[in-house]
Amino acid sequence: MADNRVSSTRRALLQGLAGATLAAGATGCGGGSSGAPGTGATTQPGSTPDAPPSGPHAPRGVHVSVVEDPHTTRTLTWFTDGLSSPPSMAIFDQPPTRLSAAEDAKRPFARGTSSTAERTFGVNAQTHRVTLRGLDPERPIRYRVGSEQGGWSRTFWLDPVPRNTWRFMHFGDHGVSARAHRVTEEALKHPSDLLLLAGDLSYADGNQPVWDQWFNDVEPLLASTITMSAPGNHEAKDGGGRESGQAFKSRLTHPDPRLSVVGNNQGSTFYSFRFNRVHFLVSSAGALIEDFSLAEELVNMEVDLASAALARLRGEIDFIAVMQHYPIWTDQLGRSPANFTLVALEEDILLRYGVDLLLVGHDHVYQRSQKMAYGSNSPLGYVQVMVGTGGQSVRLFDESPQRWSAFQFIGLGLATYEVSPGRITGTFHGAAPEGDEGDALQTVLEPFAVRDTFSIERRSLAACEQCALPPRDPDVLLRNFPLIVHHTRMRNRLAFEHCG
Ligand SMILES: [Fe+2]
Ligand SMILES: [Fe+2]
Numbered sequence: 038m039a040d041n042r043v044s045s046t047r048r049a050l051l052q053g054l055a056g057a058t059l060a061a062g063a064t065g066c067g068g069g070s071s072g073a074p075g076t077g078a079t080t081q082p083g084s085t086p087d088a089p090p091s092g093p094h095a096p097r098g099v100h101v102s103v104v105e106d107p108h109t110t111r112t113l114t115w116f117t118d119g120l121s122s123p124p125s126m127a128i129f130d131q132p133p134t135r136l137s138a139a140e141d142a143k144r145p146f147a148r149g150t151s152s153t154a155e156r157t158f159g160v161n162a163q164t165h166r167v168t169l170r171g172l173d174p175e176r177p178i179r180y181r182v183g184s185e186q187g188g189w190s191r192t193f194w195l196d197p198v199p200r201n202t203w204r205f206m207h208f209g210d211h212g213v214s215a216r217a218h219r220v221t222e223e224a225l226k227h228p229s230d231l232l233l234l235a236g237d238l239s240y241a242d243g244n245q246p247v248w249d250q251w252f253n254d255v256e257p258l259l260a261s262t263i264t265m266s267a268p269g270n271h272e273a274k275d276g277g278g279r280e281s282g283q284a285f286k287s288r289l290t291h292p293d294p295r296l297s298v299v300g301n302n303q304g305s306t307f308y309s310f311r312f313n314r315v316h317f318l319v320s321s322a323g324a325l326i327e328d329f330s331l332a333e334e335l336v337n338m339e340v341d342l343a344s345a346a347l348a349r350l351r352g353e354i355d356f357i358a359v360m361q362h363y364p365i366w367t368d369q370l371g372r373s374p375a376n377f378t379l380v381a382l383e384e385d386i387l388l389r390y391g392v393d394l395l396l397v398g399h400d401h402v403y404q405r406s407q408k409m410a411y412g413s414n415s416p417l418g419y420v421q422v423m424v425g426t427g428g429q430s431v432r433l434f435d436e437s438p439q440r441w442s443a444f445q446f447i448g449l450g451l452a453t454y455e456v457s458p459g460r461i462t463g464t465f466h467g468a469a470p471e472g473d474e475g476d477a478l479q480t481v482l483e484p485f486a487v488r489d490t491f492s493i494e495r496r497s498l499a500a501c502e503q504c505a506l507p508p509r510d511p512d513v514l515l516r517n518f519p520l521i522v523h524h525t526r527m528r529n530r531l532a533f534e535h536c537g
Contacts (some may be wrong), residue, residue: 039103041367057236067249085173090183090190092189093119094123094125094188095115095117095188095189095190096117097114097247099113099254100252100289101262102114102263102264104292104293104310105292106199107198107231107313107340107429110170112169114164115165116249117154117187119163120163121157122165124151125183126183128180128189129148129149129178130146130179130304131177132144132177136179141179141376146180150167150170152166156287158283158286162519174197177195178197180305185205185393188260193260196230198263198312202455202457203312203456204227204229204230204231204449204455205454206224207452208235208426209234209236209362209398210237210269212240216431216449216481219428220428220450223449223466226234229277231262232263234427235397236267236268236270237270237272237429238251238361239271240271241284250285265317265360266285267319267324268282270532279329281326282306282324290305291304292310293308293466294307296337296340298377306330307321314456317359317519318359319360323528326526332518338436342357342386342389343390343507345357346391350501350502350505354463357393357394359395360391364399364421364423365399366409368436368439368445378521388411389504391417391496393461394420394422395419395421396422397421398424399425399532400423400425402445403424403436403446404446404501405442405448406421406442416502416514420491420493424465426449426467430479431478431506433447433473446467446469446488447469452465460492460494463489466480467486
């Protein structure tokens with residue numbers, strides 16, 4: 038086993054060096070690598086202005102996630118056209134600091150790791166995945182993906198993840214419209230160590246090439262930022278039935294769930310990860326219920342959050358955050374709570390283990406709650422931050438704000454969070470529409486500005502003790518499961534009627 042690992046590492050390194058020569062040569066041959074007229078190259082944050090990818094299997098839709106330690110590993114995923122491709126890889130190195138374009142063009146890539154390849158759902162393409170390991174946590178990463186025969190991506194950069202004070206970003210309900218492009222451009226102005234996408238990513242709605250368009254649009258952001266995503270109701274349209282959410286599963290790469298019984302969850306639609314002193318759990322909230330993974334997911338949620346609450350009591354982490362597409366509470370008509378049985382169980386789990394922050398989308402507005410529990414203000418509850426303002430559409434509030442609501446905004450926007458020891462400070466950057474109905478409501482031209490700020494402090498030791506409880510038996514947890522299934526299906530149907 039150890040010998041195999043050594044030999045495969047050595048093989049990858051040798052392949053990487055070979056690829057590095059070619060990649061450096063390709064940059065040099067491109068000439069005029071600083072966006073000269075006619076090259077088509079553009080400068081994007083996180084990438085150097087070298088030649089755009091070309092070749093019979095040119096990599097596209099490059100994006101970064103983590104399935105292991107965010108300081109010493111990165112996972113890269115990308116696509117190539119055609120049902121086969123040459124063996125592909127990521128080539129990378131870690132200079133002490135970012136390089137100028139001229140330095141970058143001359144410097145070879147010292148390391149390489151081979152990727153796996155599999156069919157991308159619904160299109161004649163392949164999904165490539167690779168995890169870079171043994172990274173120096175203090176240095177930036179410079180990388181390309183592809184192959185000698187198929188072509189290489191442009192060069193992208195990833196910054197090291199700071200350990201004490203760091204930033205993450207959150208929004209959902211994105212799409213490929215001009216509004217979505219504005220949100221992507223705004224996101225690029227706020228470099229983050231982690232991007233959380235709260236579902237309804239591309240709005241392909243079963244039309245698979247739209248996923249390719251979306252991944253091309255967001256590549257400058259997603260190839261330079263660790264990005265973790267939750268599936269939304271629109272992801273359920275890719276496949277349907279037991280194949281529900283297949284595009285999400287075959288195009289994104291996330292950690293495996295803690296417990297896996299069904300085992301058909303490649304790409305992972307529910308999972309958890311630790312980022313410095315914050316524990317994140319990502320849930321499907323039943324968006325993909327037809328793939329029969331919801332029972333397994335609820336058991337995972339219970340076990341995972343019980344373990345996180347214990348880790349917080351031991352002083353290993355400061356905060357527990359959950360991200361999912363569906364809000365638990367909302368002021369959108371008929372959706373609060375839209376699925377009472379599932380919401381009752383989920384909120385019971387969230388409150389039992391003292392989740393601090395619930396990050397959601399779905400309703401295309403911004404709404405932040407007070408600390409709340411069961412629809413009422415509660416100092417021991419969680420703060421729900423709904424950022425469904427990614428650009429797919431702009432919605433109004435159907436009802437006047439409920440008592441738990443702390444702030445509302447209509448328009449486009451994204452939330453940034455600065456995490457410092459014992460504190461998370463959130464900021465919503467929003468842009469309002471031209472009017473409040475018809476085309477004017479969907480036209481957003483004004484600059485983004487800070488609209489809301491808030492902070493969450495680490496819980497007291499006494500509060501942490503109350504939440505350090507053992508996970509409950511699945512029989513207890515799932516005693517209303519048939520009703521949960523019934524209500525979740527009903528909620529999912531209503532969600533499509535409501536938002537199209
Ligand atoms: Fe949506
Ligand atoms: Fe949605």
